[in-house]
Amino acid sequence: MTKNNQPKNPREVLDELGAKWSPDLDAYLGGETDASKIRCTLCLEAPCACPEFGSDAYFALINRRHGRRS
Numbered sequence: 426m427t428k429n430n431q432p433k434n435p436r437e438v439l440d441e442l443g444a445k446w447s448p449d450l451d452a453y454l455g456g457e458t459d460a461s462k463i464r465c466t467l468c469l470e471a472p473c474a475c476p477e478f479g480s481d482a483y484f485a486l487i488n489r490r491h492g493r494r495s
């Protein structure tokens with residue numbers, strides 16, 4: 426078991442995001458929409474309008490999407 430008090434690294438953050446996929450993915454897989462119309466998991470925009478990857482704003486957005494205060 427790993428300890429839970431270590432800061433998350435970006436890889437772990439991305440793994441968590443992978444578990445929260447776009448709400449449009451089912452429609453895409455069902456052929457009801459195309460990839461360009463899938464909303465981003467994080468900013469919910471299509472196409473994605475996220476802040477620059479790795480920036481403070483990017484991680485703040487991740488924290489908001491996970492319902493955390495940072």
Ligand SMILES: [Zn+2]
Pocket residue numbers: 465466467468469470472473474475
């Ligand atoms: Zn985005």
